[in-house]
Amino acid sequence: MLKICVLDAKTLGEDAQLSVFDxxxxxxxxxxxxxxxxxERIKDVDVVITNKVVLKEETLKDASKLKLICVAATGTNNIDLDYALKRKIAVTNVAGYSTMSVLQHTFAMLFYLMESLHYYDKYVKSxxxxxxxxxxxxERPFHELYDKTWGIIGLGAIGKAVANAAQAFGCKVVYYSTSGKNNNSQYERVELESLLKESDIVSIHAPLNNSTKGLIDYNRLRLMKRSAVILNLGRGGIIKEDDLARALDEGLISGAALDVLENEPVNSDNPLLGIKNSERLFITPHIAWASIEARKRLVDEIALNIEAFTQGKERNRVC
Known part of the structure; x- marks a missing residue:
């Protein structure tokens, strides 16, 4: 029998059924x-389950019994993979569990901005x-999505789901490959500057890495249409927040919706919290991934990863 610890269960939600690990x-x-x-918490365990808690060499070196790290997410940047490999500690992640949840939230955020839903709700209730x-x-005219251009930065699983849904609304879809390696014949691949210039909606579904950090700065925001909306459901840090605040205040774009920020929870002095017209900006606290169904899939997948490990099988193994 294994000794297991979950380091940050609160991030999975109080309704998460963690008894599946018993x-x-x-x-x-x-x-x-x-x-x-x-x-202290991991020194005597066989399996660690972590979402965002950092596990580097200095915290892992005394965990002599540790055999498996289960990351309760897709990204593994909080794990020292080189050290885990050296110690022969298996590391697994979970991919694809939140695709439909993020897809749904992408459109929820867009429509909230695009149709001035806050304004109209307040107009009636007041x-x-x-x-x-x-x-x-x-008072607040709005446009249809039909016949608009939707630009996607990062055409992975989530980006493709958004592209398919945008196409169903009658949008022309173009995309920019942040890695430079993604060639999808279903959609037109363009350079970033072209995407920003021609798109009515820009949505970001990319990871944060050396290629994407600070990718969207003031000069690139200036390329966008004044009527355009930008959505970030990838990672905070891809958009420079100082520059976005300035662009919104100057009316360079119509609006922005963010589910991710460079620092989470948000810093109280974040410039985005003080923009002149707050109705141009919609921010949610990194919840796009977190539908009830997505979090259940996540927990169930972690359990399957542990089961596969106990049977000597490789499943969602990173190293």
């Missing part, structure tokens, strides 16, 4: 784990609509 042995569940608590002499209200 069949493998004893399970210690921690809601959160501070950096100074990691060494009593202003009750005073109207006509049945409708045209």
């Amino acid at each position: 069949r493998f042995g004893t399970v210690e569940i921690y809601a959160e784990t501070r950096p100074d608590e990691v060494v 009593g202003e609509y009750a005073k109207s002499s006509i049945f409708t209200h045209h």
